[in-house]
Amino acid sequence: MKAVVLRGVNDLRLEELPDPEPTDKEVLIRIRAVGICGTDVDMWEGTNKEGTFPFIPGHEWVGDVIKVGRKIKSLSVGDRVVGECFLPCHICPNCKDGMSPAMCINPKYYGFAWETPGGMAEYHVSEEERLHKIPDTLTYEEAALVEPISVAYHGIWGVGGGVAPHDRVVIFGCGPIGLCALLICKVAGAFTVAVEPQPFRRKLAKDLGADVVVDPSEEKFVMEIMDCTKNRGATLVLECSGSDVALAASVEVVAKEGRIVLIGHSVGRKVPIEIGKSIWQGAKIFGSCDSPFFIPKTLDFMARKLADFTKIITYRFPLAQALTAFETARDNPEAVKILLIP
Template identity: 60%
Template structure:
């Protein structure tokens, strides 16, 4: 089969690999669409060391089951499927304690190592656990969005406690995760203010239905948010950019007894924030990583078709042109979601 193989930093090759065969607890999937994640691009560029070279990247895929291992019970050949990314070990102290899959220190991730390949290939293997059927009214391209949509949807509903028509939401960052977070809130009728420094992404947020779009470089970010929230600040702040300025500003724009959810990647940096504000405002601050147990909920959300999630997709590439996809993704700002279609 044809596959994209990340052999090292700035070394992505299209290779002919042996067709994979499923073990007893695996299915063989013909990949129909694979989303390019910022993490994939960062591993290629050398700015993220999570992957172990060489490997087939791509943890955001959808496809069709073409062969099942001897022990498979819940899916059959012909089923359309997606797979939640972390596969926990089940035997460490955290797993035995009932913690979420991404709390396992020994989890495996699709698309980060040779033994657990990703979806930027004609075929991939997936374990039966954490494998889900795609609803009939959700296309393969839409289903390839389930991972990033679920990260946003979990940030809103899992970590954030939900968004209602009476909420006042601020989303920092209008990359794919920020846009999906905005759309998740809009689907429940909550008004959303989006803060984004890049003009291309600001116009995407506006087109997709953000109520207010703010360029933080314009000056008075806090004043603008207060102006649009009746002087009270946000009830829910979703930080999806990971930028120092945005993380610091979360505590300035959140209202009393509000919630701050940190989704954007900022680990490894110390960011000065006025944390004491959280005491008197009684702010609830929570981190949100991945989307533990949220694929079924997110697939149901997608099948309800309340918002146009596909509008976040701006570019599609054939597998033969996968390097072009990575190079475009590396510019990071003049595109929305990029799909690779094997």
């Protein structure tokens, strides 16, 4: 089969590998679409060390079940499925304490190591436990977005306590996760402020229904946010950028007794932030990691067709053009979500 292999930093290759064969407890999947995540690009560029070279990347895929092992109980040939990134070990102290799979000390992390490959390939084998059937009403392209949508959906509904029409939501960062968060908040009828330095992404946020868009490179952007919330601030701050400016501004714009949900990656560096302000605001700050137990809920949400998430897909490439696709993700400011079609 053809597969994308990250052999090292700045070393992405399209390789011919043996077709994988499922064991009794595995399923063989024909991949139909796979999204490129910012994490994939960062690992390729060497700015993110989560992956162990060499490996097949891709944790945002959808495909058809084409063969099942003898001991598979819940899936049959023809089912259309998506897969979780994390598979918990079930035996570490955190798993035994009933914590979410993302807290497992020794998880299998698909799309980040050779033994647990991702979906940037024609075929993929997987254990049954991490697979979910997708609703008939979803297209492959829609289903390929479930992972980033679930990260936003879990941040809002799992960790953040939900969103209502009376909420004033400030979303920092209009990459795929921030834009998905925006659409989820719009479905709930909330007032939304999207904060993004990149003009194309600001325009996309506006097109997707943001009530106000703000450029954080403007000196007075915090004041702008306070103005449009009638000086009360955000009842819900969704930090989806990981940028220093946004993290610092989160405690400036949060309302009294508001919530701040940290979703964007900012691992490995210290950020100057006047964190004490959150005390006087009575604010709650949550860290939201991955989307444990939220892929099925997100699929149900998506099946309702309350929002068109495919509007965040800006480019599609055949698998053979994976290198061009990664370069586009890195270089083109108008690239938001890019899909590879194997």
